[in-house]
Each structure stands twice: as C-alpha cells, then as structure tokens.
Amino acid sequence: MKVLKFGGTSVGKPERMQSVAQLITADKDQKIVVLSALSGTTNSLVEISQSLSEGKKEQAKQQIDKLEQHYRSFCLDLVKQEAGREKAKAIVDEHFEFLNIILKISFNEALNKDILAQGELLSTRLFTVYLEEAGIPAVLLPALDFMSIDEFEEPEIPKIKIKLGNLINQYPDQTIFVTQGYICRNAKGEVDNLKRGGSDYSASLIGAAIQASEVQIWTDIDGMHNNDPRVVKKTFPIEQLSFDEAAELAYFGAKILHPASIWPAQHFNIPVKLLNTMQPEAKGTIITELPNGNGAKAIAAKDGIIAIKIKSSRMLLAYGFLRKIFEVFEKYRTPIDMITTSEVAVSLTIDNPQYLDQILKELQPFGSVELDHHQTIVSIVGNEVAATPSIITKLFDSLEEIPLRMISYGGSRHNISILINGQFKEKTLQALNKGLFGLE
Numbered sequence: 001m002k003v004l005k006f007g008g009t010s011v012g013k014p015e016r017m018q019s020v021a022q023l024i025t026a027d028k029d030q031k032i033v034v035l036s037a038l039s040g041t042t043n044s045l046v047e048i049s050q051s052l053s054e055g056k057k058e059q060a061k062q063q064i065d066k067l068e069q070h071y072r073s074f075c076l077d078l079v080k081q082e083a084g085r086e087k088a089k090a091i092v093d094e095h096f097e098f099l100n101i102i103l104k105i106s107f108n109e110a111l112n113k114d115i116l117a118q119g120e121l122l123s124t125r126l127f128t129v130y131l132e133e134a135g136i137p138a139v140l141l142p143a144l145d146f147m148s149i150d151e152f153e154e155p156e157i158p159k160i161k162i163k164l165g166n167l168i169n170q171y172p173d174q175t176i177f178v179t180q181g182y183i184c185r186n187a188k189g190e191v192d193n194l195k196r197g198g199s200d201y202s203a204s205l206i207g208a209a210i211q212a213s214e215v216q217i218w219t220d221i222d223g224m225h226n227n228d229p230r231v232v233k234k235t236f237p238i239e240q241l242s243f244d245e246a247a248e249l250a251y252f253g254a255k256i257l258h259p260a261s262i263w264p265a266q267h268f269n270i271p272v273k274l275l276n277t278m279q280p281e282a283k284g285t286i287i288t289e290l291p292n293g294n295g296a297k298a299i300a301a302k303d304g305i306i307a308i309k310i311k312s313s314r315m316l317l318a319y320g321f322l323r324k325i326f327e328v329f330e331k332y333r334t335p336i337d338m339i340t341t342s343e344v345a346v347s348l349t350i351d352n353p354q355y356l357d358q359i360l361k362e363l364q365p366f367g368s369v370e371l372d373h374h375q376t377i378v379s380i381v382g383n384e385v386a387a388t389p390s391i392i393t394k395l396f397d398s399l400e401e402i403p404l405r406m407i408s409y410g411g412s413r414h415n416i417s418i419l420i421n422g423q424f425k426e427k428t429l430q431a432l433n434k435g436l437f438g439l440e
Contacts, residue, residue, distance in 0.1 A: 037119025
C-alpha cells in the first residue's frame with residue numbers, strides 16, 4: 001500500500017483537485033490519499049480565530065462570509081451534476097454553520113483547534129464527493145478516528161497502527177482511501193493538530209503505521225532543488241537524497257518538506273518521493289536510506305533566527321557552565337540550532353521567540369547577554385560534506401564579501417552551516433550557487 005499526500009496548492013483549484021483524481025487512479029495499487037486544506041484556507045481560519053480571540057466578532061463574521069463564498073464558487077466548478085452539487089452544498093452548509101455558531105461562543109484554545117481543523121475536513125469531504133461523481137470508488141477515513149498525540153504532543157504510532165488497521169480491514173476490496181492531513185486528537189480526546197506543515201507529517205506517520213511501500217509527497221515543484229528557486233535563477237532538482245540529507249535540508253529551511261516528516265519514514269525505512277502535480281512526468285526526488293555520492297548536494301536557508309551571546313569571565317577554566325545555560329533552554333522547551341564557544345563566551349541561535357523574555361531573564365546572572373534579531377542560517381548539505389576536500393576553500397572563496405556571524409563545521413557529517421544577517425541572504429545563496437555548483 002502507498003501513501004500519497006497532496007498539499008494545498010495541489011487541491012487549491014477545482015481543476016487541480018480533478019487532476020489529483022487522475023493521478024490517484026493512474027495505477028491499481030491500494031493507497032491512502034492524504035489531503036491538506038485548500039490553499040489559503042488555513043491562513044483564513046487563523047485570521048478568523050485571531051479576530052475571535054480579540055473579541056472582534058463583526059470582523060470574524062466578514063472573514064467567515066468571504067471564505068464561505070470562496071467554497072461555494074469552488075463547488076460549482078468542482079462538481080457538475082445536481083446530485084453532487086447538493087452533497088457539496090450540504091457539506092459547505094454544515095461547516096460554515098459551525099463557524100457561524102462559534103461567533104456566539106466564548107473563545108478558548110480548544111475552540112481554536114476546532115476552527116483550524118475545518119480546512120482539511122472540507123477538502124477531503126468535497127474531494128470524496130467529486131470522486132463519487134467521477135465514478136471512482138473511495139472511502140473516507142476520518143483522521144480524527146485514528147490519528148492521535150500524547151500529552152507531550154508526540155504521535156502515538158502503536159495506537160495509530162491498530163486503529164487505522166482496523167478501519168482499513170473493514171473494506172478488504174477497497175483500493176482508494178482518503179483522509180485528512182494535519183489534524184488529530186490529543187491526549188484529552190480533543191481535536192488538535194500536528195502544527196504547520198503537518199500534512200507531510202501525517203503522511204509519514206500513516207506510512208509508518210501501515211508499513212507502506214512508499215510515501216509520495218505531491219507539491220507544485222518537481223522535487224527538492226539544490227537551492228531556493230524563489231531566490232536563485234538557476235537551480236536543478238536532486239534525483240536522490242538520503243534520509244539524513246533530507247532531514248538536514250528540511251530542518252534548515254527547504255520549504256518543500258516539513259522537518260518532522262522525515263523521521264517516521266526513516267525509522268521504518270520507507271522511501272519518500274517528492275513529486276510535482278503540475279508535472280507528474282518529472283522524476284522528482286526520492287529519499288532513501290542510502291546516500292548517492294558525497295559532497296555538497298543542496299543549500300537551504302532558515303529565516304527568523306535569533307542569535308544570543310553570553311559573555312562571562314566565569315567561563316574560563318570552569319566546568320558545568322554550558323550545562324547550566326542549556327538547562328535554561330530545556331526548561332522553556334526551546335531548541336538550539338547552532339552553537340559556538342570561546343574561553344569566555346558562548347553564542348547560540350534559536351528560531352522560536354515564544355519564551356525569549358523568560359530565557360533572557362534567566363541568562364542574566366551568567367554574564368552579559370547580547371541579542372541579534374533577523375538572522376538567517378544558511379546550510380550546505382550533502383553526504384560527508386564536512387569531510388569533502390576543498391569544500392571549505394570553495395565556501396570561503398564564495399563568501400569573501402559576506403560578513404559571517406557564526407560558523408558550524410564538524411557538528412554533522414552532512415551539514416556545514418553559517419549564520420548571516422538576513423539582509424545578505426539572497427546574495428549568499430547566489431554566491432554559493434556559483435561557487436559550489438557553477439551556476440549563475
């Protein structure tokens with residue numbers, strides 16, 4: 001059995017959703033199709049939720065009405081027969097009746113999660129209506145019936161495996177199953193989600209749970225590219241990556257793949273393919289256990305980085321100093337991306353400012369603390385890239401005009417990272433594209 005995940009742009013227009021139906025019927029293999037919300041929907045739901053949290057109910061009502069009109073127009077172009085249109089209308093009526101009811105309810109975090117879930121619930125139900133009209137047999141498996149996380153927001157793969165297996169076994173002759181990405185239930189049984197980009201995560205978790213033959217991630221770009229095509233003119237898709245290489249690229253900014261989506265597939269050694277709904281004939285990228293050669297494969301950039309420098313003479317010849325600093329970040333569940341140390345200072349980076357004020361307050365007793373916002377981590381990723389001859393020479397020759405804030409070399413065999421001011425991001429990516437890949 002395969003798992004095929006389609007992102008928001010892949011189902012964001014009626015014709016795109018219709019194309020997805022063609023793609024999933026291209027072979028007779030049994031498959032689970034995981035859908036994101038229609039492109040733009042989650043952002044709209046976030047805005048509605050934000051308006052409600054601020055008590056701006058009239059504004060929320062306008063936002064709801066605008067989104068509802070979009071869905072009504074979408075349905076008219078998606079399904080053409082009267083029976084299908086009646087079913088699609090009933091679905092839209094049901095979900096927007098809920099959104100209008102919440103205007104009368106006190107806002108809370110649980111309600112927020114319910115609001116955010118509406119996008120995936122709508123897309124999958126409407127897609128199933130279209131499949132029925134097109135004569136394509138399919139079964140909708142509600143993700144809320146099997147996808148769950150524990151009290152630490154970690155997925156419960158053993159439970160998911162049992163629940164999903166039981167559901168699938170009810171339909172022994174069925175080839176196509178449809179389910180929602182992103183949404184799940186938490187330890188309290190409430191509607192929750194796997195955070196932004198969670199549909200990739202859903203697909204990988206489902207693949208792990210059913211021991212899929214492969215997981216396909218369909219987007220609007222033909223695989224993982226060697227650089228950011230939005231910034232650099234000449235890029236090329238990478239045919240093969242290892243799980244380790246793909247994980248580094250995803251974590252350090254490659255937008256095509258959510259960072260969390262690698263480890264379930266890697267743990268169960270399930271190949272992941274990155275494919276393009278706009279060009280289904282393109283090879284895309286396959287991610288497997290084994291690398292395909294050594295050296296620099298790709299460059300990724302991660303924005304919104306905060307650099308923190310703690311300087312103290314007490315570090316000199318002291319032990320336990322770094323442990324105490326790390327304990328502050330552990331206390332506030334804030335991951336550290338990069339770190340460099342000297343005899344009297346430690347510099348590190350974070351990408352989550354949620355607890356920044358509390359962290360800074362607790363770091364003050366250790367020494368002087370300096371802060372730099374709007375930084376960018378640029379990572380050069382590839383198997384054994386840190387041990388590749390001449391890579392450092394090429395790197396520094398490429399960046400002779402770029403002021404570097406930090407360098408991380410040797411922490412991973414697959415990654416060399418630099419920290420720069422965000423204003424130099426575009427120039428840095430272009431310079432590395434030329435210096436490492438010979439492309440201008």
